[in-house]
Amino acid sequence: MASRPATVDDVHALARAMPYVTVEHGPKGNPVYQVGRKSFVFFRTPRPDAADPVTGERYDDVIMFWVGSEVDKDALVRDPSTPYFTTAHFDGHPSVLLRGSRLGEISLEELTEIVQDAWLARASRRRADAWLAENGPPVDAS
Numbered sequence: 124m125a126s127r128p129a130t131v132d133d134v135h136a137l138a139r140a141m142p143y144v145t146v147e148h149g150p151k152g153n154p155v156y157q158v159g160r161k162s163f164v165f166f167r168t169p170r171p172d173a174a175d176p177v178t179g180e181r182y183d184d185v186i187m188f189w190v191g192s193e194v195d196k197d198a199l200v201r202d203p204s205t206p207y208f209t210t211a212h213f214d215g216h217p218s219v220l221l222r223g224s225r226l227g228e229i230s231l232e233e234l235t236e237i238v239q240d241a242w243l244a245r246a247s248r249r250r251a252d253a254w255l256a257e258n259g260p261p262v263d264a265s
Contacts, residue, residue, distance in 0.1 A: 128227035129234035134186060137238040138164045143250055144242075163189045163245040164238060166223075172210040173220065184223035189241040192217060205229070217244065236261040 138144060138156040147155040147162075155165040167173070169181035190196045199207040199219050206225035213220070219237075226234065239261040243251050 126230050126232060129229050129231050130226055131184075131186075131223045133231055133234055134164065134223075134226070134238065137235055138242075141239070141242040142254060143246070158242055158246045158250065161245040163241040167220075170212070172212040173208075182222055186221050186223055187213075187218050188221065188237050189218050189244040191240060191244045195240070232262070236263065 135154070139146070141156075141158065141163075143158050145157050145160075147157055149155055149165070149168060151168045153166040153168055155162050157163065165187050167185040167187055169183045170185075171181060173182045173185045174180060175182070190199070193215075196209065196217060196219055199205060200209050206228045207219045207221055209218075209220055221229075229237075243254070243261070246254070
């Protein structure tokens with residue numbers, strides 16, 4: 124896979140490419156990618172917990188990705204060199220947030236790993252094991 128900055132279109136393509144995926148739509152038409160009726164990537168609508176610290180304007184491009192554990196979450200959001208973040212609303216929730224406008228700060232390879240890890244975190248054990256047996260673990264892009 125050639126190294127290039129990730130895009131919002133890549134999020135959609137990578138999520139749809141995972142097996143057993145369905146796409147639901149939230150009340151405002153926002154896509155929610157699911158495996159076995161469990162969300163693993165979803166595009167949030169503007170909410171008060173994710174807003175510009177100067178203007179207070181709610182971000183309209185936040186994407187939530189499930190992660191495997193709080194340790195995984197902590198590793199992503201504590202590193203100031205990454206665009207991942209969380210809010211108090213997600214305290215104790217195994218997920219990270221990323222603004223679509225900042226996707227270009229990560230590579231397509233890293234996004235691929237994030238989406239695959241999100242799917243693995245939410246897929247049934249049988250589906251996850253089958254995917255891992257065929258594909259191996261996601262390659263660490265860091």
